[in-house]
Amino acid sequence: MGSYGISYLVFDHKAKEKRVLKQMRPSRLNSPKGKTLYEYEINMLAALRHPRMPRLFDSFEENGQLYYVMNYIQGKTLEDLLFEENRKFGEREAWEIILELLALIKHLHERRIIHRDVRIPNVIWNDDGIYLLDFGLARYLDDSPSYLETTNDHYWPEKRLKREVHPRSDIYALGHFMLFMLYSTYEAKAGEAERIWEEELTLTPATVRILRRMLQLDTPYATTAELERDIQDFLEQQEKRF
Template sequence: MVLNLFRRDKLYKPSEQIADYIIEKTIGEGRFGICYQVSQDQKLYILKQLKRGMLKKAGVKARFEEEILKSLQHESVPRFIKKIECEDFYGYVLEFKAGKTFEDIIYLDKHVFARAEIYKVGHQLVEILKYLHSKSIVHRDIRVPNTLYDGQTVNLVDFGLARWINNEIYRADMDFAFMGDFLLHLYYSSFELKGFKKRPWYDELLLKPKELLLLKRLMGVNQRYKSIFDVEEDFHETFQANK
């Protein structure tokens, strides 16, 4: 059955059913879709509902997330389970990953990330990017709402903007600015503004020289890294320098 792109999207409520899955709660809604936590036979999954307007506008681009997720097998990336397509719904079921978003951890829980934990998290993120780039995939949306953490493990979700690397429009180094911005959120969790004058991050954060250079190169303030392996080398050197 083909999805009617001109009908309004139905928002599903707890206890409602889609295919064989029961809605437990809504996790979040964005421009492209709505994510639900669902269950089947007492096991949790994530159900992503793609919005009709986005499908109509994006066309074939809307299929990239499904195609890319099907190609991945990594413990920190949700597995693609199945697609659901009917008159009232188009989307897919993904593996459930435990943890809170870094956005909630920082801004709701007010968690302060010490240096050791920043490196622990950053190391895992580097490993995820090494895997994705080895599969010729650039994520393009590594942000605090799209990363989960349970205190031990980092998981990267939401592959709606992910694309196959072609070294023209879609390059691996696009992920580095996102990684730098993500790390800055962790550093700022311990920052206390003194006075009223805001300054650039590289002036107001108390960073050691290697940290500063790493972040500047990730963010493109200095010459941006070309390879995740170069990022990995400098990241570990920075970690060793701060032990």
């Protein structure tokens, strides 16, 4: 159950496979932007053509309620791996994962789609690789952040960066995604005061430099291609060292 929808795991008897049925929350349905956002998301999902992203099968209204049907992507989220399985990610492995996820983000940006919600519960791993889910906040470039409002000035500063309809907002989210993986190996000492990530984590200068740009602490990356080059250069240098 999320802010705007309720998801059910269902079985399609005709196709003989599991699928996901998502219902717009009844409390949201009668809000000023409820049905408009539902239709926007349906059109967005219908436009996706990627094997590592949700596939829309159907959308319909039943007893005054709005629903749509997607394929069921089975696997574990990064949230599961970190907090239930205590998975540890080294610096190099974390960048390799970001690079794989970046390929999906790049695919969207080339189609003028900004995801705006790249978070650890929205990325799934299974034997086939990484999948990117939840396009409820996705927007086309040049559309307003909330679709019915012209600005995101009502958001607090960090959320404003995450919700900007610009490629750098997805890159910013990827920076936080990276920090979640890097912190998997961090162990705080008892009684030690909390410090900024640059002081708490032992990272190579190249990683710090890339992350600072992703998090918009230094000149932000304008495109995913620019970030991709820097990560590939880092991994190549690491390969030479070993």
